[in-house]
Amino acid sequence: MEERHWHTLSIHETEDHLDTDIDQGLREETAQERIEKHGKNVLPEPKKDPKWLKFLRQFNDVLIYVLLAAAVITAVLGYWYDTIVIALVVLIIGIIGYLQENKAEQALEGIKNMLSPSALVRRDGKRKEIEAEYLVPGDIVYLKPGDKIPVDLRLITAENMKVEESALTGEAITVDKTLDPLEEKIGLGDRTNLAFSGTSVAAGTGSGIVIATGSKTELGKINASIAEVEKVQTPLIQQTQRFGKTVASVIAGVAVFTFIFGYFLRDYETAELLLAVIGLAVAVIPEGLPAIISIILALGVRQMADNKAIVKSLPSVETLGAVSVICSDKTGTLTKNEMTAQNIQLADRTLQVTGSGYAPEGRIESENDVYSNKQDEVLNEILLAGVTCNDSDLFFDEESKQWKITGDPTEGCLLTLGEKAEESIRPLRVISKIPFDSAHKYMATLSPRDDEHVMYLKGAPDRLFSMAEASDSNFPTDMWEKKMTDLAKKGQRVIGVAKRTFNTSKEKIDHDDLYEGIEFLGLIGIMDPPRPEAIEAVNECQSAGIQVKMITGDHKETAIAIGNELGISTEAGAIQGTEIDDLTDEELADVVGQYNIFARTSPENKTRLVKALQTQDHIVAMTGDGVNDAPALRRADIGVAMGIKGTEVSKEAAEMVLVDDNFNTIFKAVKEGRRVYDNLKKTILFILPTNGAQGFVLLMSIFLGTQLPLTALQILWVNMVVAITLSFAIAFEPLEPSTMKRAPRPKKTPLLSRYYIFRILLVSLIIGGGTLMYNLYMNAGDYSVEYIHTMTLNTIVIAQMFHLFNVRVETEPALNRSFFENPIAFYVSGALIVLQLFITYVPFMNTAFGTTPIAASDWIIPFVFGLVVFFIIELEKLISRTVMKRRQS
CATH class of the missing domain: 3.40.50.1000 (HAD superfamily/HAD-like)
Structure with a gap:
């Protein structure tokens, strides 16, 4: 079916274009032919990749490649336990990614559930109920209050019909439906002669010609656009991919260069040299980094959930x-998506209404003082008109613990307004009514009161102005129009209120009663409040x-x-x-x-x-x-x-x-996101010097032709023990005070800034250089290989423990008031020391890792070296802060 601007066509033009009959509807044979031509009124199933392909796709990531490379290396070295652990990490990451990939399909399923399961149509001249999936263009569909509209329709009748379209158009108020053709260039929310699939009838009745079904409806177009949208990769994924490629390139380059250097310029056997180069690669690969990133993100997810923000992907x-x-x-x-009366405009003053939403909490004020309806008859009449000339209900929902309304939101807020009066208002009994209709834009009711009958009238102010003018030639229209404009400029929707009294013989009202004896009472300004x-x-x-x-x-x-x-x-x-x-x-x-x-x-x-x-x-x-x-x-x-x-x-x-x-929850989530990102960077700033120091020690040992200071398994121990203890502490670091005062980082900001690269290299050289000098000193003495390995291993690990307290605060002094704010840092440091005692003194660990017990006094050297590292980095931070402040000034 060709694309048309259906809202621009008259009812009969629509009837002709769709070759249908408003009075008789389609013939069953014609409907069947059109189903074969246009398809059923269902949203198309997207093409789905097989599950195995979706699962394998999760491993197409550079960081995963780095992890897999580490697994292969440990397997080559024969350390199957490490291979299994790394493989499990990779598998878990793949499973998480696989589960996340189903979100788009779930979104499409959510839209399908919005479609109405059945519809009342006219076919072969008779009304009948059919399943909504069998509706076709040209069908005549009938609608009543509460119906969920199953297709897009060009309306042909609309009796006081209001449609709730907020889910589709975003507007809080119900839409009054009309029948006349409209101009072409208007938005979806202004096409009042159309009814859209997925919306619902709030009030009134109507009927329409089906103009679109399934994927051709506005709902279907949204469905298609969701399926077509390419999900943008998160900044972290983009950054870690670039980072992973850089790490992989550096590892490959250094490994090749080192092998060539050792093969031609040093007296290493090929197998020994290859084992040394593999050990170097294991030292440089940050095996624990992807797992630590996932842990930090997962903790961020939990923290956001505590703050009422549910995040579906890490x-x-x-x-x-x-x-x-x-x-x-x-x-x-x-x-709030709850219409609220905010102003009442009387002839001589403007009143303010406090409170927002449907909850009857607030009051009517004049210049910040309570304005009593008991002492102002006109105000009392306006409030009484609002609750009497009304088809809505206000109630407190026990399940949600919220005040809610049934019916039109505009009328619902008038009920709330009546409750806010100093003396609450109760509606009068209605004996006759003129229902609201978009054609005449007003509603009227007739009620008995004392020894008279009173007619209350509310609606579009311009219509009520003309009625008041017809009743009184001296009615100050200009004054009231200015007051109406002033309210409208505040973004308020304005309702006019009027009344007329009759003697008790008047039992029924009609439109002719509205153009004499009308007393205009005032205006009510309402809006959906922020x-x-x-x-x-x-x-x-x-x-x-x-x-x-x-x-x-x-x-x-x-x-x-x-x-x-x-x-x-x-x-x-x-x-x-x-x-x-x-x-x-x-x-x-x-x-x-x-x-x-x-x-x-x-x-x-x-x-x-x-x-x-x-x-x-x-x-x-x-x-x-x-x-x-x-x-x-x-x-x-x-x-x-x-x-x-x-x-x-x-x-x-x-x-x-x-x-x-709550929009404020978004800001809390942004703060948490910035804290998480800062802690991710600090984690990298902390972990990479471990790899850098080990790599430096091994590389220089190969260049100098000396005995390797650590075995590959000992290197893996250092990497993993630091990752599962010290790195974990940074995830709990609180938000730094300056974080929310800086602008968002540019999209192409690298994961490692030039300053971070400088810090990583500096710490790697300090820890690696100090450890190497001590290792060379021990090699020159009468020490066993196991003792040298044990002392070298403890020196690197304890130095990293002290370095943890450097990186907890990026450039500010570590020894400040927040030093003790993160107790996890002290817990994991204690755990690290216990693990180092375990690998040093437990016999089966000595056997497995090639370590040996050492004297208590031997621990002085690693701890003194760690303190030296700590104070050197604190001095560097002081110098860097000074330089940065000078540049900014």
């Missing part, structure tokens, strides 16, 4: 710390150099007003979805940085905005809760879904889910 923890832009959906994320904690979080994000961009389905003026309340810069105004549609990808990339407010956006707009920001080297987080957010959540560097009000689709498409739907 690298996403670190990605949060790198975020430079948060593209936030407005409804339910930055706002979350107070979101305002604070936005401010904190901006202080940390993170841009916050609001993407919403609201109109431009409303979006700008909400942006101002949130503290988001609106200096450039807002750009609308239709304007984005007119821009090429290149043009959008050029202007995306200018705007922080994006209004009337479509799902395609959101995904394009994320892509445009990514082309500017931003690391983008996208928050959202609706189906319409899913493709952008999937495309973003990290998608953040709302746990309470979010759809299952958005939760499956996102990398992180907020349990409490």
